[in-house]
Amino acid sequence: MSGSLYSQASADFKRVEEAIRFIEENFKLQPSLEQMARTVHLSKYHFDRLFKRWAGISPIQFMRFMTLQYTKERLSTSRSLMESAMNAGLSGTGRLHDLFVTFEGVTPGEFKRQGDGLRITYGFCDTPFGECLLATTERGICYLGFVGAEGRSTALRELADTWPGSERVEHLASVRLIVEQIFRSDNAKIPEPINLQVKGTNFQINVWKALLTIPEGCVVSYQDIGAQIGHPKAVRAVGNAVAMNPIGYLIPCHRVIASTGKINQYRWGSARKRAMIGREAAVTAIERLNQLG
Template sequence: MYDYSQQTDDYKRIEKAIHFIEDNFKSQPTLDEIADSVHLSKYHFNRIFKRWAGIGPGQFLQFITLDYTKKRLADSKSLLDTSLESGLSGPSRLHDLFVTFDAMTPGDFKKQGTGLNIDYGFCASPFGECLMAITQRGICHLGFVQKDNKSGALHQLFEAWPGAVFSENSKSIGPFLNQIFNLNKTKKSRPFNLLIKGTNFQINVWKALLQIPSGNLVSYQNIAEYIGHPKAFRAVASAIAINPVAYLIPCHRVISKSGKIHQYRWGSSRKKAIVGWEAAKRA
């Protein structure tokens, strides 16, 4: 099983660099200035980026510019419909994750997890430390730890399933994380089943997100139109904002129609990092 500890450490530096770029975007800092902001030489900064993303920082940063994201949005006009027609059979979907949903019934919803046994654990990932929770029916939570606040991450999980019985079991979580971020996937990869709790509208939004191929971007309006509620883009944004399973339900691939990458439950810098990382892997 792959150890993501090094990638987690690299990500911390990269996240700080993205923060610096966000805070100083008007002055358009050079790579030397960005590297200096995270106390690294340009040489070491370049090495960390190549180890983490497979490309240098200059090329990576191009993938999160406004010009690039606007182009991806322009290309996404018919992306969802095309994706639905081709499913996961096309070559562009080779490295996408196979995800299925098990939505809770209204009766289960009212029980708020009563009688449900949930194993959870903290693990390293390419995008920092994360918290995952699983049940016998599937993965019910995947979120990233912000600012080393593990207690806050746990609170969100426990609050979502107040009636459940929780057991810390990082050993059972590790293999799932390894498969999620393993890029050498094939069509024979085992699907990930999710146990999701939400309204019908929220579940339809989350299912729509599965149609966005890795490395592509769509707008909130695109999703609203796709689910048949073209004027409900604000409700779509609200549903995306409370996505309970990060990365597997790729809410990071939905951005503003202006091309700005922001509004992410686990921080705008992390969203930019994931968007750039996926674009690098598809380049």
């Protein structure tokens, strides 16, 4: 997908996000297509077309992926898939579409230096989930966050807080190439592996590694993650580690929900989390239909 198409997808997402917020607030009323369209000041025909362009399915179909019944069913199925993956010896690395993600934590000495002497290249780019800030070092991606209503300054501050001693240089061209690789929809060619460089406690890093094993289209609970890393009762600590994830989307913290099936708050907005879960569910459903067809 080219940069111009990402710009279109990002523009579409702004309206999709508004509609999802409306669905969140009025879910029990099961809003109609016309009611959803009215919230973003479009006719139901234009809204339906825009939504299908962004998600690949209709808003009504998408809303089904947000029901408690659906998320509870996915929790049960996903838990079985994760157990199978662990039994097969998969840990520490994961697969996202055709992306192979490798994971590297900083050394204790580097952790203590808080990025002092580290050169970071960053840039703002459009994605299907709105504008993002992506930052890299010579060893890999060290930050990926999304720009919310607060604007770019908040995202830059989060990057600075994560690597306070670093030298940060904006270079859009190099960052854009990586963003295109991450969000590409063309699976004809498997891209080069993407390496992540993260800074966290041993517990946080173990949680983030566990997140990488969650397959696309699946959701798991905080308890599931705790059990996977050998701390089944540390639900609150797991939740805190998930919330501190510095590399959104690639380390898929959006795939962790409450054991009740409820989709909780997200560092970059609950509507964006629902959008990611729903879009991945749609992609999985479409692939399944294509395989059957």
